[in-house]
Structures are given as structure tokens and as C-alpha cells.
Amino acid sequence: MKNNKLVMIPGPTPTVRSITDQMGRETVAFGDPAFVRDFKELVINLKTLLKADGECFVVAGSGTLAMEMAVSNVTKRGDNILIVSNGFFGDRFIDICERKGLNVDLLQAAWGEVISPEEIESKLKEKHYAAITVTHVDTSTGAGAPIQEIGKIMRNYPDTIYIVDGVAATAGEREYVDDYGIDILFTGSQKAFGVAPGLLILWAGKKALERRKSIGTIPEYYVDFEKWIPIMNDPAKYFATPAVNMIWALKESVRLINEEGAEARYDRHTKVSEAINKSLEAIGFKLLANEKDRCSTLSVVLYPEGINDLEFRTKLAEEGVMAAGALAAYAGKAFRVGHMGNIDDHTVYSTIAAIERTLIKLGYEYEKGIGLKTLLENI
Ligand SMILES: Cc1ncc(COP(=O)(O)O)c(C=O)c1O
CATH class of the missing domain: 3.90.1150.10 (Aspartate Aminotransferase, domain 1)
Structure with missing residues (x-):
């Protein structure tokens, strides 16, 4: 056998029965009042879970799209960005940022190690960075960055947006957006939330949202915060079709997380x-x-x-x-x-x-x- x-x-990751049941439900119209209620509740619950007072975006796409979404909304061509890379997925930011015409500086750890907060601080002292990216857990090495300690340093750099890639961490590793001083955190549904692939989840704090506003129009359309904010606050509105069943499945995942604590x-x-x-x-x-x-x-x-x-x-x-x-x-x-x-x-x-x-x-x-x-x- x-x-x-x-x-x-x-x-x-493995999906439990109550989550797959949600994915297998008969799909309803995205304007269905019951679905709109579910979606709204999910967004509120996700903000509560991560102690994030700003906005939370739940958008069809994978973690890589979330990486683009994060960078696109807080930087403009010609800005300096510091990439703190502890492996393969940290390095992925290099290509994303260079394609956007950003000036990339890189702190790159040997595989299996992580860049220390002190190294980051001395780099931040050298010049002004519009943003910094840190991969919480680099899935290529299994090493985890000290995102809380880095967040403490970031409080001394109020004009730099602190972006954390939580794709292999969020809902498995401790992360609290506002408490840790994180401006943008994101993940994908298929990792520690235990849902199938298909959704990105991104939390943006007040500083990141103000930065987005100050930039004006950005070249990207689908990942523009400004397009999604009205939907996340009132899912009865339409911008692009929400992944109805995946949203239900994620809602069940958050329920399970709260049940466990x-x-x-x-x-x-x-x-x-x-x-x-x-x-x-x-x-x-x-x-x-x-x-x-x-x-x-x-x-x-x-x-x-x-x-x-x-x-x-x-x-x-x-x-x-x-x-x-x-x-x-x-x-x-x-x-x-x-x-x-x-x-x-x-x-x-x-x-x-x-x-x-x-x-x-x-x-x-x-x-x-x-x-x-x-x-x-x-x-
Ligand atoms: C840390 C990290 N960032 C980004 C990604 C890219 O996510 P996706 O494959 O969902 O596009 C991954 C994928 O495993 C990842 O582990």
C-alpha cells in the first residue's frame, strides 16, 4: 500500500480539513453580503493578530508579488535602498529593486548566518535610505534575522521605511508590527498560515501609508496601496476580483490561530x-x-x-x-x-x-x- x-x-505546508473545506465551498459572488462580511472580519482579525494599526491587504498573488508591492509603494526611481540579505530570498530583492531603478546597497550574510543589528546601524549612518528590506526567515538557510532588535534601531531613522519579508515566518515566528517598529510586513497564505498558495497578506503601518501618499502616482497598478485601501476598508467595493474561497480559507486559518492562541x-x-x-x-x-x-x-x-x-x-x-x-x-x-x-x-x-x-x-x-x-x- x-x-x-x-x-x-x-x-x-499541510492543510487541515477545516481549511480545505473552505477552499472546497461553492463559490459565491464577491458582492454577496455574507462574503463581504467575512472578508471585512478577516482584515480586522489579521490586524489584531499582528498588532498592526495601519492597513492590511489581502490580495491574490504569491510572496514575490508582496515583495514588489512593498517596495513599489514606498520608493521611487533614484531612491537609495538597503537590502539586508541572509540568503536566496533576500537576494531576490536586488533584482526587484534594480528593475525599479533604485540604488541598491547590500549587506549580505554568509549562508546560515545573519547580518547583525550593529552592522545595519553602521550602514544606515553612511547615507539616507528611503527603505531597508530584511528577510525574517530566509527559507534557503533556515536562519532567522533579529527583526525586533533591528526595529529598535530603525526608530532612530524615521525617514527610512522598515520592510520585513515574513513569508517563511509570519504566523509561526513571533512578529508584532507596531511593537517591533515594522513599517511593512508581508507573507503568503501557503506558509505558516497553513492555507494553499494563492494569497499575499501585507500589513502597512502609518509611516508606510504616509510615504505612499507623498509619492503621488506610482507606475504599478495592481499592487498600488491606494487602489486597495478602499476595498480593504469596505470589501463591498470592487477593484480586482478577490479570491473568494482563499479568503474563506484564510479566515478559518486565523480562527484556528486564535483558538490555539x-x-x-x-x-x-x-x-x-x-x-x-x-x-x-x-x-x-x-x-x-x-x-x-x-x-x-x-x-x-x-x-x-x-x-x-x-x-x-x-x-x-x-x-x-x-x-x-x-x-x-x-x-x-x-x-x-x-x-x-x-x-x-x-x-x-x-x-x-x-x-x-x-x-x-x-x-x-x-x-x-x-x-x-x-x-x-x-x-
Ligand atoms: C522568505 C521568502 N520570501 C519570498 C518568497 C517568495 O514567495 P513565493 O514563492 O510565494 O512567490 C519565499 C518563497 O518561498 C520565501 O521563502
């Missing part, structure tokens, strides 16, 4: 990630991210000598777990396993068990069962 496949890549959810992510990491290390794997910088939403796991990436991940899929390959220079040298969103203990145990079965089938020599034993002692 074939094993069910758990989607343990770092997004999309946001703080409890963040603590769960910390506990599960520490247990998984210990378990992987007990088996004999090494992790790419520095211990002090590790995030709690995914792990990037380096192969020991003698394990072939494709063979390992193909066998692992047969054993019931989909893991992702590593990116860029680490392709073939590591695999990536997500542990964010609505995953229960069964899923965590199944993942480690499938990794152990795979290693045994590949003839890898290690202390059989040590991964599961370590998990039992730590979860």
Missing part, C-alpha cells in the same frame, strides 16, 4: 523545531544555520558523506514525506524540511520516522531509532 505524502517542504502557537513552533533539530543531529545530520540564529519554521539539513540528494528525497517521498532540495550553492548538499503552520505531533513523528526508514533503506550506518527516541524526549 502506498504511503500518504506529507508536504513537509517549507511551503506549501498566537503566543502558544509561537511557543509550539519553537519547541517543535528544537526537538526536530536535536533529533536530526542525533541521527548524524548537521544543520546549515548557526545554532544561535536558527529559525523555528524550517530546517536546512546538510547531508553526511555518502548520501545522494536525489536518491534520498525520492526514497523519502516513497516513505511518505516530501522534502525540498536546497538552493543555489547548497543544491545537492542539503535538504529542507518545513515544520510550520498547522502540524500536529503525529506529523512530526511521521517525518522523523520516514527519514529514519529512508536512511535504513539506503544502508546508512547510524544508531537506528535515535531520531525518534530524541524526539520523544524533547517534544
Whole structure:
């Protein structure tokens, strides 16, 4: 009998039944009063969840569109922007910003490490930046940036917009928009919210909204804050068709988060990630991210000598777990396993068990069962 496949890549993440039920509902008109009410409630709940007093945008698209949306609304051609990159997704901002005619300065960490708040501060002292981008969790490395500490520094630079890419973090890692001094935060529905791919969610604080106003017309149309603000405040209005079923699914996700308690959810992510990491290390794997910088939403796991990436991940899929390959220079040298969103203990145990079965089938020599034993002692 074939094993069910758990989607343990770092997004999309496993979707629970009550969320897929919302995606499978009969679609209604986007002007349907019940849907309009649901959409309005969702936007309010998302603002409350992240303690964000400004605007929250829920728009059809992926995380990359959110990156464009963030940059497009607070910068204009010729502005200086500081990109703080801790890996592949931080680097993605370089291309986005250069295409927009921005002057890009880059702080680039070695993979597995993060740029410190002090390094950022000394760069900010050199010249005026219209904005700075920081990737909270870079999905290519599994390292997490100290966004709260960076936010404290950013309070000394009131003319610089602080953009945080939360795609692999939001709803899994602790993030509070206003408390942390973040001006723009965004994510995608398919990550720690545990919904299928298809929605971007972006929170913009007062400073970012004022900056948008001060710029006047921007070249971009679909991602323009000014086009969406009337809709987010009154979803009975139309700008572009909302993804009706995805909005319902996201609403259910937020309900589940509130039922669990946001703080409890963040603590769960910390506990599960520490247990998984210990378990992987007990088996004999090494992790790419520095211990002090590790995030709690995914792990990037380096192969020991003698394990072939494709063979390992193909066998692992047969054993019931989909893991992702590593990116860029680490392709073939590591695999990536997500542990964010609505995953229960069964899923965590199944993942480690499938990794152990795979290693045994590949003839890898290690202390059989040590991964599961370590998990039992730590979860
Ligand atoms: C940190 C980060 N930023 C941006 C993106 C791009 O998001 P998407 O693939 O949804 O366009 C990803 C995708 O994994 C990501 O992990």
C-alpha cells in the first residue's frame, strides 16, 4: 500500500480539513453580503493578530508579488535602498529593486548566518535610505534575522521605511508590527498560515501609508496601496476580483490561530523545531544555520558523506514525506524540511520516522531509532 505524502517542504505546508473545506465551498459572488462580511472580519482579525494599526491587504498573488508591492509603494526611481540579505530570498530583492531603478546597497550574510543589528546601524549612518528590506526567515538557510532588535534601531531613522519579508515566518515566528517598529510586513497564505498558495497578506503601518501618499502616482497598478485601501476598508467595493474561497480559507486559518492562541502557537513552533533539530543531529545530520540564529519554521539539513540528494528525497517521498532540495550553492548538499503552520505531533513523528526508514533503506550506518527516541524526549 502506498504511503500518504506529507508536504513537509517549507511551503506549501499541510492543510487541515477545516481549511480545505473552505477552499472546497461553492463559490459565491464577491458582492454577496455574507462574503463581504467575512472578508471585512478577516482584515480586522489579521490586524489584531499582528498588532498592526495601519492597513492590511489581502490580495491574490504569491510572496514575490508582496515583495514588489512593498517596495513599489514606498520608493521611487533614484531612491537609495538597503537590502539586508541572509540568503536566496533576500537576494531576490536586488533584482526587484534594480528593475525599479533604485540604488541598491547590500549587506549580505554568509549562508546560515545573519547580518547583525550593529552592522545595519553602521550602514544606515553612511547615507539616507528611503527603505531597508530584511528577510525574517530566509527559507534557503533556515536562519532567522533579529527583526525586533533591528526595529529598535530603525526608530532612530524615521525617514527610512522598515520592510520585513515574513513569508517563511509570519504566523509561526513571533512578529508584532507596531511593537517591533515594522513599517511593512508581508507573507503568503501557503506558509505558516497553513492555507494553499494563492494569497499575499501585507500589513502597512502609518509611516508606510504616509510615504505612499507623498509619492503621488506610482507606475504599478495592481499592487498600488491606494487602489486597495478602499476595498480593504469596505470589501463591498470592487477593484480586482478577490479570491473568494482563499479568503474563506484564510479566515478559518486565523480562527484556528486564535483558538490555539498566537503566543502558544509561537511557543509550539519553537519547541517543535528544537526537538526536530536535536533529533536530526542525533541521527548524524548537521544543520546549515548557526545554532544561535536558527529559525523555528524550517530546517536546512546538510547531508553526511555518502548520501545522494536525489536518491534520498525520492526514497523519502516513497516513505511518505516530501522534502525540498536546497538552493543555489547548497543544491545537492542539503535538504529542507518545513515544520510550520498547522502540524500536529503525529506529523512530526511521521517525518522523523520516514527519514529514519529512508536512511535504513539506503544502508546508512547510524544508531537506528535515535531520531525518534530524541524526539520523544524533547517534544
Ligand atoms: C522568505 C521568502 N520570501 C519570498 C518568497 C517568495 O514567495 P513565493 O514563492 O510565494 O512567490 C519565499 C518563497 O518561498 C520565501 O521563502
